Amino acid sequence: MKNMIKTIVIGFLAGFVSGFFSTGGGLILVPAFMYLLKEESKKARGTAIFCILPIVITSSFFYYKGNYIDWKIAILCAIGGTVGGYIGAKLLKKLPDKVLRITFTIFIIYVSYNMIFK
Secondary structure (H helix, E strand, C coil): HHHHHHHHHHHHHHHHHHHHHCHHHHHHHHHHHHCCCCHHCCCCCCHHHHHHHHHHHHHHHHHHHHCCCCCHHHHHHHHHHHHHHHHHHHHHHHHCCHHHHHHHHHHHHHHHHHHCCC
16 A cells, blocks of 8 residues: 555656656656666666656646647657657667666756756
């Protein structure tokens, strides 16, 4: 029961961050699954991807209602994202967990730096 409540709270936080900042599904879910729920790295990533879909659909509806979607950019990015998602999922199976953790950490630091200083 404790794990179930913890999982629901993690999902709530990921949904809130995703809806509020338009990001956060993977940034919240992957580390939470790994460190709070003790899931192994690849399973945490796969589970997060599955969880992100309903979060994104819900948030997208409200962004659509507010007329906050640039459809040309959205469609082109979705095409690239589909190809990138396929390639990323294939690479996930081949890379060791340590490489994934280091790469993810570098990515988060890079994005954080750019959001703060640029």
